[in-house]
Amino acid sequence: MSRLTEQAARILDEVAAFASARGQTVYLVGGFIRDRLLRRACADIDITMEADALEFARSFASAKGYGPAVFYGRFGTAMLNIGGVKVEFATCRAESYPEESRKPEVRPSTIHEDLARRDFTINAIAENLLTGETLDPFSGRADIKARIIRTPLDPDTTFRDDPLRILRGIRFAGKFRFTVSAETLAGMARQAERLRIVSGERIAEEVLRMLEASQPSRCFLLLDAVGALELVLPEVSALKERGTEHPCKELFDHTLKTLDNACRKTRSVPVRLAALLHDIGKPKTLRVEQGKVSFHRHEFVGERMASRVCQRLYLGAEDTRLVTRLIRLHLRPHLLAKENPTDRGLRRFIREVGRDMKPLLTLARADITSANPGRIRRAQERIDHLETRITEINRRDRLSTFKLAVDGHAVMEILGIPPSRAVGWTLSHLEQRVLDGKLPNRKRDLKRYLAHNRSRIVRMSRSMVG
Incomplete structure (x- = not known):
């Protein structure tokens, strides 16, 4: 058991004992129960109760010496951070949504109404911390066992009320390798247009979290299936278009293979994003001349396009720099590996790339896709040989951080x-x-x-x- 898991267990015991002493009932709900059933670690605890959760949180924090809670009065919630474990206290609530907003009107409710308003059945499970009784009115445990994403209520109602749940559901499917039920998927597709009312910040957060999955291609295929990809990442959606009948590589399929390859080699979200965007300049640069397909200077067009995507995704300056630079340079390792350049040429390349060499070679390896295993093996061997030479030159010259010794x-x-x-x-x-x-x-x-x-x-x- 990890330190955070032990800490969470201790906090739950403290909350239960405090509630019992006051004669109140408290419930553990949501992601903590889901992750526990999936045998995954979770450092976020959600506590809900039919009584005033804000007053409970204030009294609990004071009694235990945890310092003041952060209060969100509009939603009846309070947050404590206890030794790295985030604990949210919420009053059970029901919600209703205006047509053109995802900001709900909130009223107090029972625990059963509270579970019904939740996004998916796998998150609509509660445990009475005093009795240990589990409340599972929508068969969330069965869906976890069957590895299914499903809504507690009618999918159209769920996604019309809060269209961000479309992206959340797809992210959960990618993260847990679950299947979205046919009815839920159809509801996502019918309500996808309502993603236009969601703030760019919230969409960006979900997209970037999709890239954290071990196989994020699942997420982007689902986004495409429900018609959401063209809304949130039209540059990636454009890769599906065939600008020619020439049997060239399918750009969308190749991009998703590159993305999954990158995820097997790095946990860096900026590098994974670069893999997703590395060919977005190709549709704009496609040319067919004398039966040959070319995408001349697509890396430079893609670099400019990726800069705008990074801005929409609210990436910081350093992450944006890395993503766009990797896209601009992503062809260079392959060209050099084929040319077998002199040490002098490699020195120039090392100095140009500098500290971005490792992520660039990661992207280069990820970008090797083919139906021919022999072709993949030979391309990987060329990149391996290139990296060996770079390592050797760096060892001798330490050029990655080159600075002339005199001024x-x-x-x-x-x-x-x-x-x-x-x-x-x-x-x-x-x-x-x-x-x-x-x-x-x-x-x-x-x-x-x-x-x-x-x-x-x-x-x-x-x-x-x-």
């Missing part, structure tokens, strides 16, 4: 020249000799070279910069 002040002092473009030319000249392996990048060696070749370097620098 402009040393150049001016040794050559006896004032600040000018000649200083910059000389630094570039030194850098080139280091990159070519003709000079070690050590201060004493570079200074010695400048001193020994002072007249020639001064003459060359003046002639080069005019």
Whole structure:
């Protein structure tokens, strides 16, 4: 049992004892029960009760010395963070939704009404913490056993009230490898257009969490099946279009295979997102000339498109930089691996890519898809050989964090020249000799070279910069 699991068990015992002393009934509900039945760790506890949950949370926190709770009065909820375990207290409630909003009007309810308003049957299970009785009016335990996503009420009502549940259900299906029931899937499709009323932030959160699944292609296939993909990621949906009858690689299928490949190699969401978006520039750059298909400069078009996608997904500046850069560079490892470049060429590539080399090679490996196992094996071997050479060069030169060992002040002092473009030319000249392996990048060696070749370097620098 993990530390957080032990902590959660202790907190539940404390909540039960506190409620019992006050003569109140409290229920454990939702994801904690679901994950426990799935034998998955969970650090979030949801407690609900028919009495005033805000007052209960305030009194519980005070009695146990946990510090003040954070209150969300409109929904009748309060949050405590106890040693890394998030505990939410909520008053049982029923909800009704205006037609053009997913913000509900809330009223107090019974525990049975509270369970009925929940998104899916697997989350509509409650346990009386005082008696241990389980309330499962919608057969959530059976659905967990059968690995099915299903709504407690009519799917159209569930998704019309809160269309974000469409994305949540698809995310759960991907995360747990569950099947969405036919009736629920049909309801998602009928209500998909209502995703337009959901805020961009909430959609972005769900999409990024889908990328955390071990096989996120399941999520994007479901998004496509219910008509939601073109609403949330039209750039990916466009990959399904066939712009030619030429038997070229199916872009959508290839993209999802690349995504799943990447997920087997990294947990990084930005790298996984780059895998999902790496070919989105191809539909705009498709050309068929003399029976040959090309996507000239699609990586640059894709880079610009991906920047806008990252903005919609509210990615931070560093994650956006990584995603777009990987897309711009994603063809380079394959080209280099086929060309078998010189060490000099590889040094330039190493310096250009810098700290992004590992995720770039991860994407390059993920991008190798084919129905021909031999072709996959040969492509992987070429990338492996390229990485081996890069590792060896890095070991010798440590170029990933390359910095010339001397600066402009040393150049001016040794050559006896004032600040000018000649200083910059000389630094570039030194850098080139280091990159070519003709000079070690050590201060004493570079200074010695400048001193020994002072007249020639001064003459060359003046002639080069005019």
